[in-house]
Amino acid sequence: EAGVAQSPRYKIIEKRQSVAFWCNPISGHATLYWYQQILGQGPKLLIQFQNNGVVDDSQLPKDRFSAERLKGVDSTLKIQPAKLEDSAVYLCAIGGGVPDTQYFGPGTRLTVL
Amino acid sequence: KQEVTQIPAALSVPEGENLVLNCSFTDSAIYNLQWFRQDPGKGLTSLLLIQSSQREQTSGRLNASLDKSSGRSTLYIAASQPGDSATYLCAVHMDSNYQLIWGAGTKLIIKP
Numbered sequence: 409e410a411g412v413a414q415s416p417r418y419k420i421i422e423k424r425q426s427v428a429f430w431c432n433p434i435s436g437h438a439t440l441y442w443y444q445q446i447l448g449q450g451p452k453l454l455i456q457f458q459n460n461g462v463v464d465d466s467q468l469p470k471d472r473f474s475a476e477r478l479k480g481v482d483s484t485l486k487i488q489p490a491k492l493e494d495s496a497v498y499l500c501a502i503g504g505g506v507p508d509t510q511y512f513g514p515g516t517r518l519t520v521l
Numbered sequence: 522k523q524e525v526t527q528i529p530a531a532l533s534v535p536e537g538e539n540l541v542l543n544c545s546f547t548d549s550a551i552y553n554l555q556w557f558r559q560d561p562g563k564g565l566t567s568l569l570l571i572q573s574s575q576r577e578q579t580s581g582r583l584n585a586s587l588d589k590s591s592g593r594s595t596l597y598i599a600a601s602q603p604g605d606s607a608t609y610l611c612a613v614h615m616d617s618n619y620q621l622i623w624g625a626g627t628k629l630i631i632k633p
C-alpha cells in the first residue's frame with residue numbers, strides 16, 4: 409500500500425451516473441495498473457500503462473470505461489454511465505515494468521445502486 | 522488459457538496452529554508466482570515472490586513452495602496468530618506477457 413494513494417476511498421452512485429477515480433503514486437514508476445476486484449474474486453486487470461502509453465487494455469469495457477495517465481505519473485479511471493455490475497473495488501498498482509512485485513493502493517470501493 | 526484456483530475459499534483455525542494454503546494453476550509456463558495478503562479496506566501486499574526456477578521462498582513465519590510440473594504452490598504459515606487473519610491471494614506471471622493471473626483467494630480467520 410505504501411507509495412500509492414487513491415481517492416475517493418468510497419463512492420455510492422446510482423446506475424447511469426458517471427464516476428471518476430484517481431491514483432496518485434508518491435514516486436515515479438514506469439508501469440501503472442488499474443484492476444477491478446468484484447467481491448469474492450481476484451483482481452481483473454482493466455488497463456496497464458507504460459509511462460503515458462497504454463500497454464494492455466484488452467479487458468477494459470471501452471464503451472463505458474476510460475483511463476488516462478498524466479505526465480507518466482498520476483492516473484484517472486472514469487466510468488460513464490455506470491451499471492449495477494460495476495460495483496467493485498478499483499485498485500491502482502505501480503510496478504517497474506517487468507514481471508516483478510506490484511505495489512497496490514488501498515482501492516476505491518464503488519457501489520452502484 | 523491460464524486458470525488459477527485456490528481451495529478452500531475460507532479457512533478458520535485456532536491460534537498457534539501451523540497451516541497450509543493451496544494454489545493451483547493450469548499452465549506451467551509461468552514466469553513467477555506471488556502470494557499476496559489483502560486486509561479489509563486495504564490494498565494488496567506482496568508477501569513472497571517465487572521465480573519459476575526456484576522451489577521455495579521464506580520470509581519470517583511464511584514459506585512458499587512452487588512445483589511447476591504439477592501446477593501447484595503452497596503457502597505455509599507457522600504458529601498462526603490472530604493478526605494473520607486476512608485474505609491470501611496467489612497470482613502468476615506468464616512467460617508470454619507481464620499480466621498477473623489471479624486466484625480468488627482464501628479467507629483465513631485465526632481464532633484467539
